[in-house]
Amino acid sequence: MNTIEIQNLSKVYPDGTKALNNVSFNVKPGEAVVLLGHNGSGKSTLFRCITSFEKPTEGQIKIDGVNITKLSKGKLRPIRKKVGMVFQHFNLINNLSVFQNVLSGAMGKVRFAFQTFAPLASKELRREAMECLERVGLSDLAKRRADQLSGGQQQRVAIARMLMQNPQVVLADEPIASLDPKAGREVMDLLWEIVRERGLTVVCILHQMDIAKEYGDRIVALKSGKVVIDDHIHDLNDELMASLYEKEMVEEEDKENIMAAVKVGGM
Numbered sequence: 721m722n723t724i725e726i727q728n729l730s731k732v733y734p735d736g737t738k739a740l741n742n743v744s745f746n747v748k749p750g751e752a753v754v755l756l757g758h759n760g761s762g763k764s765t766l767f768r769c770i771t772s773f774e775k776p777t778e779g780q781i782k783i784d785g786v787n788i789t790k791l792s793k794g795k796l797r798p799i800r801k802k803v804g805m806v807f808q809h810f811n812l813i814n815n816l817s818v819f820q821n822v823l824s825g826a827m828g829k830v831r832f833a834f835q836t837f838a839p840l841a842s843k844e845l846r847r848e849a850m851e852c853l854e855r856v857g858l859s860d861l862a863k864r865r866a867d868q869l870s871g872g873q874q875q876r877v878a879i880a881r882m883l884m885q886n887p888q889v890v891l892a893d894e895p896i897a898s899l900d901p902k903a904g905r906e907v908m909d910l911l912w913e914i915v916r917e918r919g920l921t922v923v924c925i926l927h928q929m930d931i932a933k934e935y936g937d938r939i940v941a942l943k944s945g946k947v948v949i950d951d952h953i954h955d956l957n958d959e960l961m962a963s964l965y966e967k968e969m970v971e972e973e974d975k976e977n978i979m980a981a982v983k984v985g986g987m
């Protein structure tokens with residue numbers, strides 16, 4: 721299964737900001753959907769709703785047919801186990817080893833958290849963690865502290881940690897936004913190789929349109945909290961795509977003009 725169904729989702733924050741407005745789209749098993757939109761369009765709010773860090777005001781999110789919006793923490797746990805996450809800032813534990821970070825991905829598989837602590841973890845889990853590290857090409861660095869790796873390497877460790885979870889669904893929030901273009905591409909290639917070989921369902925927030933077109937099966941784009949594009953990669957309308965970031969470009973120009981005026985004014 722591994723479907724994600726978003727139905728009529730709206731989110732109004734307590735201060736009245738309407739971040740999502742009747743958002744609906746489905747992600748089929750094994751499909752990779754890239755979520756695009758300019759700053760403030762609602763991508764992170766949607767991501768936080770899908771990952772249950774935020775409760776929507778209205779609507780449903782179904783993962784594998786289960787509506788997660790109304791579930792208690794206990795009932796959410798088995799669903800969360802199926803969902804692997806990759807974040808912009810890697811979210812590793814910096815002062816622990818690469819190996820320990822990967823092992824911590826097995827948290828959902830054990831009864832007590834201490835069973836993922838390297839000296840106490842089972843032989844089987846330790847072997848799995850090494851295999852995950854091998855898959856991302858970092859087994860040589862298993863003993864290194866996480867904060868002594870490059871950004872690209874840290875993101876690969878985060879991917880290995882996610883693999884340790886055996887997820888069926890991957891949610892990635894700007895996974896390459898903190899990386900230089902070369903490292904970013906390497907991480908996208910690796911992540912996509914892995915999700916394709918395992919047939920995982922993906923929702924990935926990206927900012928770069930060219931990368932989105934290259935990797936996604938479908939693009940869903942938000943503008944002011946509404947879905948304005950939901951098209952297969954081969955059916956994209958270039959004009960509509962270009963209009964997505966118009967506001968951002970105008971805002972950037974406005975900022976530059978203001979800065980220039982401030983300089984001329986000698987402030």
Ligand SMILES: Nc1ncnc2c1ncn2[C@@H]1O[C@H](COP(=O)(O)OP(=O)(O)OP(=O)(O)O)[C@@H](O)[C@H]1O
Binds near residue numbers: 737757758761
């Ligand atoms: N906790 C919050 N309380 C009130 N308003 C919020 C909150 N979080 C986000 N918003 C607002 O909701 C809207 C959508 O924000 P969101 O962060 O989801 O957009 P985004 O597309 O992820 O932007 P970015 O690309 O800059 O991360 C924005 O107007 C934002 O200011």
